[in-house]
Amino acid sequence: MVLKYPNGQIYQAALPAKHKQTKSKTQEPVSFSNRGMRFEEAINESNLYYLTHNQAVVHKKPTPIQIVNVDYPKRSAAVIKEAYFKEASTTDYNGVYRGFYLDFEAKETKNKTSFPFKNFHDHQIRHMEACLAQGGICFVLLWFSSLHRCFFLDSKNLISLWTQQKNGKKSISLTVIEKIGIEITPKIAPRIPYLEAVEKFVLKESNKNGK
């Protein structure tokens, strides 16, 4: 099946050509360890699934680029000849689901017992704080590639843990994540069914506020 984006473009996973060629040899239905881009790809495919099934509209933001020099050849497309990667001022993903504003970041580690804080940057934390203040649903999707386990961790908890770095903490232990996060079991489609975790989170929050 050829998946198409709403703009008619054919869906292409954001992998270098080399990875694509070797993909068929190594691909397992719900496994995407060992490759830096595989988790991100799984999220992108899940977003496409949710979009085509009218369940949510979530997109990965394009990588911000500072363009310095562009060539405009006659009768063909403009070619960017010199450009640089810029630091993003927000998280990678946002969108809308049942009236909720969703905003999240997807991160992975090879560690087996904890998730290092170095995966999160100051500006992402500040962006999440600002979104939370506006009533958005903000979270991170954490992928333990060696364990094949995925967790939803809401940003309020993440930020609270993040501040512990002052006390010398370098990471969040898996035990803590198991306790305060919501585990997401990868599936065939969507590969990372993160909306199930969002639903659980929303329910938990509304129960809290109801009391």
Place this chain on the structure above:
Amino acid sequence: MVLKYPNGQIYQAALPAKHKQTKSKTQEPVSFSNRGMRFEEAINESNLYYLTHNQAVVHKKPTPIQIVNVDYPKRSAAVIKEAYFKEASTTDYNGVYRGFYLDFEAKETKNKTSFPFKNFHDHQIRHMEACLAQGGICFVLLWFSSLHRCFFLDSKNLISLWTQQKNGKKSISLTVIEKIGIEITPKIAPRIPYLEAVEKFVLKESNKNGK
């Protein structure tokens, strides 16, 4: 005053260097006609104003780029040597305001009596439809550069007008926009106070639904 993004980067308007140089000669407080980028710049500055005043978190999405070739020189930043502009699959702006998901596009025309449909693309219309279905607040900000007038037009009305193209319509008349849109009067800061229009729209919609 130097404005800074939350990531500490200094705010720089997305203008080519040439425009920046001539800017001081021609700049008026609330005028940004005659230059393709000026309206977009005014929106970006308004977003920064809203962000720093904790009123909303709205960002312009980076331009999507297909990177083909990157150079990694020793001891300096990676240089993109070959890349191409890609068509965006969404609108340019989204974010969160008081729990609402906002999604919009900013467009301008030099016309004095109507806004041409050719400013909107199929994929943008489809994206707006998908966001509306999820309960987002979707709209376009229309700038008549020759008239110095700005309007908020909600996407439901835009889409309904858009379908009239089948009957040979090429544009939306200013008279119609005056009637169904919400006029936004440019100010010093934020330059385009579009949240005021969003508030009016939300109020109108909740009154409708309350009846």
